Each structure stands twice: as structure tokens, then as C-alpha cells.
Amino acid sequence: MNFKVIGTEAPRPDGREKVTGAAVFVADLRMPGMLHARVLRSGQAHARLRRVDVSRAQALDGVKAVVTGARFQRPFGICITDQFPLARDKVRFAGEPVAAVIAVSEQVADEALKLIEVEYDPLPVVLDPREAIRPGAPLLHEDLGSYARVAGINPCPGTNIFHHFKIRRGELEETFHRADHVVDREYEFPSVHHVQLEPHGAIARLSPGGDLTVWSSSQAPFVVRHTVSRLLGLPASKVRVVVPYVGGGFGGKSDVTIEPLAACLATAVPGRAVRLVLAREEMFDGTVIGRGLYARYRTAVTREGRIIGEEILLTLNGGGYGDYAVNIVGGAAASATGPYEIPNLKIDAYGLYTNTPPTGACRGYGHPEVHWACERQREIIAREMGIDPVEFRLRNILGPGKSNALGQIMEEDHGRVDLCIRKVVEDLAGPRYFAGRGHGPGGRPAVRRGKGIAAFMKAPVMPTNAQSGAIIRLNEDGGATVSVGAVEMGQGTYTALGQIAAEALRLPVEMVRVVPFVDTEVSPYEWQTVASHTTWAVGNAILMAAADVLDQLKVAAGAAFGVSPEELEAGEGKIFLREAPVVSLPYSRLALGCTRSDGSAVNRPVIGRGTFVPSGLTYPDPETGQGNPAADWTFGCQGAEVEVDLRTGEITVLKLVTAIDAGRIINPLLARGQVLGAAAQALGSTLFEKLIYSEAGIMRNRSLTDYKIPGPEDMPLQTRVIFVETPEKTGPYGARGLGEHGTVGVPPAIGNALANALGADFYALPITAADVIRALKGKGGGLRAQTF
Amino acid sequence: MKHQIRVKVNAETHEAQVSSELTLLEFLRDTLGLTGTKMGCGNGECGACTVLLSGAPVRSCLILAVEADGQEILTVEGLARGDRLHPLQEAFLEKGAVQCGFCTPGMLLAAKALVDRQPDPDLKDVKEALGGHLCRCTGYESIFEAILAHPR
Numbered sequence A: 001m002n003f004k005v006i007g008t009e010a011p012r013p014d015g016r017e018k019v020t021g022a023a024v025f026v027a028d029l030r031m032p033g034m035l036h037a038r039v040l041r042s043g044q045a046h047a048r049l050r051r052v053d054v055s056r057a058q059a060l061d062g063v064k065a066v067v068t069g070a071r072f073q074r075p076f077g078i079c080i081t082d083q084f085p086l087a088r089d090k091v092r093f094a095g096e097p098v099a100a101v102i103a104v105s106e107q108v109a110d111e112a113l114k115l116i117e118v119e120y121d122p123l124p125v126v127l128d129p130r131e132a133i134r135p136g137a138p139l140l141h142e143d144l145g146s147y148a149r150v151a152g153i154n155p156c157p158g159t160n161i162f163h164h165f166k167i168r169r170g171e172l173e174e175t176f177h178r179a180d181h182v183v184d185r186e187y188e189f190p191s192v193h194h195v196q197l198e199p200h201g202a203i204a205r206l207s208p209g210g211d212l213t214v215w216s217s218s219q220a221p222f223v224v225r226h227t228v229s230r231l232l233g234l235p236a237s238k239v240r241v242v243v244p245y246v247g248g249g250f251g252g253k254s255d256v257t258i259e260p261l262a263a264c265l266a267t268a269v270p271g272r273a274v275r276l277v278l279a280r281e282e283m284f285d286g287t288v289i290g291r292g293l294y295a296r297y298r299t300a301v302t303r304e305g306r307i308i309g310e311e312i313l314l315t316l317n318g319g320g321y322g323d324y325a326v327n328i329v330g331g332a333a334a335s336a337t338g339p340y341e342i343p344n345l346k347i348d349a350y351g352l353y354t355n356t357p358p359t360g361a362c363r364g365y366g367h368p369e370v371h372w373a374c375e376r377q378r379e380i381i382a383r384e385m386g387i388d389p390v391e392f393r394l395r396n397i398l399g400p401g402k403s404n405a406l407g408q409i410m411e412e413d414h415g416r417v418d419l420c421i422r423k424v425v426e427d428l429a430g431p432r433y434f435a436g437r438g439h440g441p442g443g444r445p446a447v448r449r450g451k452g453i454a455a456f457m458k459a460p461v462m463p464t465n466a467q468s469g470a471i472i473r474l475n476e477d478g479g480a481t482v483s484v485g486a487v488e489m490g491q492g493t494y495t496a497l498g499q500i501a502a503e504a505l506r507l508p509v510e511m512v513r514v515v516p517f518v519d520t521e522v523s524p525y526e527w528q529t530v531a532s533h534t535t536w537a538v539g540n541a542i543l544m545a546a547a548d549v550l551d552q553l554k555v556a557a558g559a560a561f562g563v564s565p566e567e568l569e570a571g572e573g574k575i576f577l578r579e580a581p582v583v584s585l586p587y588s589r590l591a592l593g594c595t596r597s598d599g600s601a602v603n604r605p606v607i608g609r610g611t612f613v614p615s616g617l618t619y620p621d622p623e624t625g626q627g628n629p630a631a632d633w634t635f636g637c638q639g640a641e642v643e644v645d646l647r648t649g650e651i652t653v654l655k656l657v658t659a660i661d662a663g664r665i666i667n668p669l670l671a672r673g674q675v676l677g678a679a680a681q682a683l684g685s686t687l688f689e690k691l692i693y694s695e696a697g698i699m700r701n702r703s704l705t706d707y708k709i710p711g712p713e714d715m716p717l718q719t720r721v722i723f724v725e726t727p728e729k730t731g732p733y734g735a736r737g738l739g740e741h742g743t744v745g746v747p748p749a750i751g752n753a754l755a756n757a758l759g760a761d762f763y764a765l766p767i768t769a770a771d772v773i774r775a776l777k778g779k780g781g782g783l784r785a786q787t788f
Numbered sequence B: 001m002k003h004q005i006r007v008k009v010n011a012e013t014h015e016a017q018v019s020s021e022l023t024l025l026e027f028l029r030d031t032l033g034l035t036g037t038k039m040g041c042g043n044g045e046c047g048a049c050t051v052l053l054s055g056a057p058v059r060s061c062l063i064l065a066v067e068a069d070g071q072e073i074l075t076v077e078g079l080a081r082g083d084r085l086h087p088l089q090e091a092f093l094e095k096g097a098v099q100c101g102f103c104t105p106g107m108l109l110a111a112k113a114l115v116d117r118q119p120d121p122d123l124k125d126v127k128e129a130l131g132g133h134l135c136r137c138t139g140y141e142s143i144f145e146a147i148l149a150h151p152r
């Protein structure tokens, strides 16, 4: 196929606004008569609320309202309705909203917060999901059994387990009996924060007519609409959610975060807009956090290096409210094997309530967590069996005709992980590395270098009926305006979708504008902008809308020419006769009603409509996990070369290579930016990032000084991104998702490179200089490190 | 306590009565409505609020408006000449150095301060000039490339 726009580096339509400071984010909006809200957050991680006295705060000059949980009796939740916008009887994490002040300024609101008196009856705190699962652990939700929930969720009332997901394939016991070698290890991926540069913000206003508008930094405007309409008992049509540019989401602005609270606050001061923009510290403990997984892998292998069985136990920290994390449990389990065919499996994944902030979606959605474990495990098995780690992976690799953990059979167009592995090895290794222990570069005895790889796969985790829509209006100049419900949060979605629309409409890309915001009142429905599924799903909706536009144009031109539409073609902004291309009409003549010579109208305005829902997805079987919940996969491989200073333990990543089979690449510049950005985030998780709590459950590193993310100085010296482009059958022009995938293989690739360099296995992230030194002194132990 | 200040922002003179606690960031965003300068932390930890104060990059969330009295300030809104983007702005677009755009204003101004004093920086200079500037989207490489490649 010959593309005009697909595969080009079309410029970002939002680029000029973003480099000139004109791009508008929620915190930049000013509404007439706007008031400001600040939130009093619980200083206790687990406690009964005995008394909340707001009378002194209410009396402060400039305070318009002070609200507590007593005012809002309805719970909310996407999967399990287990929380309230403001705590009612109990707080379940330090940082949970207990009261809020609405005032004429943030300063006054802050003053008023200090006047609120709260009395707590502290309860025992549990922070580690491995403890929360034990009988007798402090119980967070006594009423778990009575909570409303969506289908496919399996909570265990009377415990802290809000979801137990199982995968069962084949015969495990017997498999372990006939195994020649068994490897049993535990791994930890701690809780981290997304650290979007833009703080979460929402402005809400209840109009005198009873309509509620929420302007929000949300990845999920339609989820916000649904949640808020249920919470306040308003019809969905009376709730309007507007999302301007979002300053980074990474999952931490998906589902709902502060919007239910902002909406409730607006009802306390009808007619006035209420602005709630979080301070940086509040982002850490007042929104959602990410990851937080312990994994145990027991693997049965034959002498020939075939993995014949695996038993996996995953324990996910869900935090105080399980709602957000429910689907991470299933997503992590579904990909827990990594891209390998393993005939006999027993996977148990548990989501646990604990007294930390709730865990939400986080770029990769369970996949970086399980790949940290499974790709370290693969490396360790290969080493213990004396098999080359690349060869070992390839012997067990998933590919066409093989079946994954869910029992889905892979096809050719699902992508080629084997090719990705070979490309990375080729780029990284040169002839020798994978065989032996790391070496020091010439003349620097105190330095060790090593290389490692990690293969990966990721499927979008989504409801079986996740819907997308697109509307294309043709304008009088022959150009098009495309409306979608997807949010621009940096990933370049309006660029890529504009390219898909331009290609399909046979227009130059400059003639297509994607509406650069979402307004649920006018934008077509979109499930939410998550799961790396937008190019794929919304792109498909756009293809359908564009086909609809072309059909309408051909019918109109056919009527004007007196020929049947089948005799017509579209190209370069014109409809023309296939047999005689000079007979043509430009879109501009047809867009708003072409007329005949006598003035009579030929056609109606051209508005194209497209919709998409993935076909054939089903719930997994509750007992075996088998089914068809994943719509597509993106496979890839990442490799790292590291250098370690043996005196200081300092780790330098010299090189980071990614090969990814994301199907056809719509925009190489943007695609590369997604992969590198994701890899940089994962580099942070590998080397620095971890949320730390006191014993009482107070988060200790709620600032960018105490919680370090990678800065300019921490970047690998060399990066490489290689695209393997096996076209996706179900994707627009063969495209697949790629936004999250660069996060998935980085931690194990670096972990494996460190093992190669140092002869030490690290099982817990992040791996710090102190861990290296401890390992070198043979003082590792536990999950920190072990030398081999 | 209110103070009278007089500052030149993007070549326009402004006089205002400001309270002694008002930060330069609040003055720019709330008083003057120049919302291109972003607040990422309010604590000097992210660099998003960087502007040039008499040519030097400062974190406007850490400076009081009164401290800027009598000085010249350049914000992201003042970088382009009418329709003509500053070469750094062009280079950021060309190299894909802009994703969500929230860190971009601060990055651009830090980069401007660098190339103003050192027209031909190397990678080390660039990394140093961007020290303490956080970007969570790009992985920085495209930003380095843009600054190194910007036409002079």
C-alpha cells in the first residue's frame, strides 16, 4: 500500500501552542466568581472518625462552605462501590479527604483547614499486601460482601481480598514431578507514583438550572460523567465534562480521582465555580499510586530447556480502596508468563486492601510488575541450566500457532517477539556477552560492565465492550473537522488520529483538524484514553467515519454527474470518475450542499459517523481464567548495557535498546518519543523510585526532592528504538498500541545486566548503589540481593 | 503589606500593588494572566516555573514579586517575535521535544539562558543547564537534541 500521510513525521497540531505558552491546562482556566477549595486529609492511615468539628472554620471570613462526609451519603466506584468522596465513618489511608473548605482564595481556605478539629480512634494498620492477606490481619472493609460491583469480580468477604483472579491450565502437580529442574524465587516491584508534571486539577460548577460542569485534567471524561451523574443522582445529559490539554497522565488521571469530590463541593455553593488544584504533596497521597506487587514464581523445566509448568502467586497492593486496582489484578495475571508458551499453569492473583493510598492504573498496567519477575526468572533458569539465555527464551517463545496463558492462539499478525529479541541482541551484544560474567573496560579495574535483555508482551486491559466514536464534519473549504472523545495528554493522539483521518479522507494532513479538547456534551463517546488503545480503537472509528464521508460524497457527486457512485473514486480532495479522472468535483463544492445549474440542491451537508467496539471479547472463565479478554498484543524486547563502579556502587546505564512490534507506525517521531519516554519512566522505577511509609502508614517521601524521578543527568548515554512492523489485522492501517510498552522490559533488562556484570541477583526494585555494595560484600539476603 | 512594583515583562511595563508574600509565579499567572509559566510543585523542585529575570533563569515559585521590582522578565509568551518562533521553539517542535508541554516553558527558558551565554553548547553544558528541570514524558533525549541542533 502506498501511503501519503501514514508513516510521515507530521507536525503536532498542539506544538505551536505548547512552545508559546498558549496551550491551556485546567489550572490556567479562570471562571467568573470562581471559588477555591482545599482539602483536609487524614493524618491517620486507619482509624474511625469520632468527631469532625468544622464550626470554627466555617466562621472564618471569606469561607463560603465547609463540607464533611456527612453531607454525601452515596458511595462510588468504577468496579466496586467502596468509597466516598469524603470519609464518613472511617479513614483507610493517610491522605484520604476528611473535610474540604471552599473559600474566596486558596490562602483563606488553607487558613480555615487549620481550624477544623478531627478526632480519630486509631485502628491497627496494614501496609504490606502479603500481611493483609493473612487471616487475622486488620480488616479494612467490613462490608465488602455487600458492596455493589460489576461482573467478573471475585471478592472474598471477611478478608482484605477485593479480587482473586485465577488461571488454570493443564496438570501442575504431575508436571513438577517430571521436571528436571525447578526454580523458585520471589520478586518485588514497590509502589511508585506517576509524577505527572501537571498537578491534578478540577473546576466544577452547578448551574442554577441544575446542570453540572466539570473541567478536569482527566484521561477519562466519560467515566467521570458516569460516576458523577450516579453520585449526584443527575441524568448523564446534565453532567458535562470538559478536558483541555492534560499535562501527563500515565494512568494516574484515568478512571476518576479528584472529580467526584470537586463535583460534590460544587453542590455546596450552587452557581459558583469551585476550583480544586492539588499541591504536589497531595498528588502523592491524595490521588492514586502505581504498581506495588509481590510475585512468587515456581518454574518446572526439562533438561532440554523447555518450560513445562509454572506456578505463580501475585499479591497486589490495592491500597485503601480496591476499585482502581481491580483490573490490574487480572491484567497482571494474564501476562504473568511473559511472551512464552507454558502448557501447565496455576496462577493466583490477589488484590489486597491495605492502608496506603489506592493503587491506580500506571503506564504498563500490571505488565512491568510481572515482567520484572518473569524475565528475571527466565534469566536465572537459563543460567542455572547452563543454557544461553537468548536461546532459552527462543525455545519457549510464543508465536503463531502457540497459545498464551488465557488459551488464545497466536496468529502471524499478532507480531513477532522472536524478531524483536534477535534485533536487540544483534544491536547490543556483538559476538560475545551472553555467555559470561561481566568484564571491566580496559584499565579500569574498579568498574564492571554487563548486558542483559528482557522480552515482553502487553495486551490492553479493558472492558469487553470498550467503545469509541468519531464524527467527521466536512467544511466548506473541503477540509475536515474530526471530533473524538480521546484526551491529548502528551502522547500525540491528535497528531496520529489526524494522520489516519487525512489518509482515509485522501486529504493533506493540514486540511484535517482534530478538535483539541474533549467536551462530553459534543464529543463522541470514548471509554477512556488508556491501555495504549486509542490509535487502534479510535483510529478504527475514524476509518469508518471517513468511509461514511466518502460514501456521501460519491452519492452526491454521482447525482451531480448522473453516474452511479460505484463509478467514482476519491483522491486529493476530489471525487472523480474512475474512467475519466478529469471529470471531478472538489470536496469543497460538495461539503455543504452542491447545487445543479438550475439552483436545486443535490445533497445534504456531509457528516461522517464512525464507531468501534472490539469484537468477540469475552469474560475469562472464573475458575480457569481461559477466555478471550485481550484484543491484541504488542510484543517487544529491551536490552541494557550497564556499568557499575565497584567502589561506590553507582550504576550507569550506558545503553538502552528497544525493539517493538507495534504494527504499522503512524508517526515515527512520535512513536519513538513514546517508547523513550516510557523507558525513562521505567528507568526511574529500576534505579530510584519507591514510596516509603512510616510504620503508622504516613508517606515519607511526598516531594520531588525526597521522591527522585530521573533528571536530565540520569539518562542512558545511548538509546536505540527499533520498530518491527508486522501489520495488525484489526488495526487502522495495521497499527497497534505502543504508548505504555517501553516501560515493560526495562527493569528486568537492567536487572539481568547487573547480574551479568556483578554475579549478583537483585529481586526487589529499585536497585540502588547501597544494594550493589551490600551485594558485593555478600551481605544481601532477602529480596535485596544474592550473589551467585 | 502592599508594595508598589514596576517590572518589564516581555518588553511591556507593568506597575502593580502586590502583597509581600505574592510569588513572582503568582504575579505572572494570576495578576498578569500570563499562564504560560507553569506551576509543577511550588517548591523549586521541578523547574516548570522557570523564567528569565534580567537574563538569568530563576524559579519564579521561589521568588517574591517584590524581588523582581525594577527588573526585566522574560516568560515563554515573550520568546517568539510575533509569528516568528524563536529558533529554540522551532527546534523543540522539530525534534519532538514537546509531549504534554507542561515542562516545555521552563525548559525553553533554561535553554535560552544557556544559548544566550554560550551559543555553541555541548551535551554536558545542556545537561548542566537543565539540571533540576524535570520532564516525565520525553526521557529528555529529544530536548537535548533540540538544544544542540537549534539554528543560531
Ligand code: FES
Pocket (backbone or CB within 6 Å): B038, B039, B040, B041, B042, B043, B044, B045, B046, B047, B048, B049, B050, B059, B060, B061, B062
Ligand atoms: S513550580 Fe517552581 S520549581 Fe516547580
Ligand code: FES
Pocket (backbone or CB within 6 Å): A197, A247, A248, A490, B097, B098, B099, B100, B101, B102, B103, B104, B134, B135, B136, B137, B138
Ligand atoms: S513534555 Fe510532559 S513533562 Fe515534559
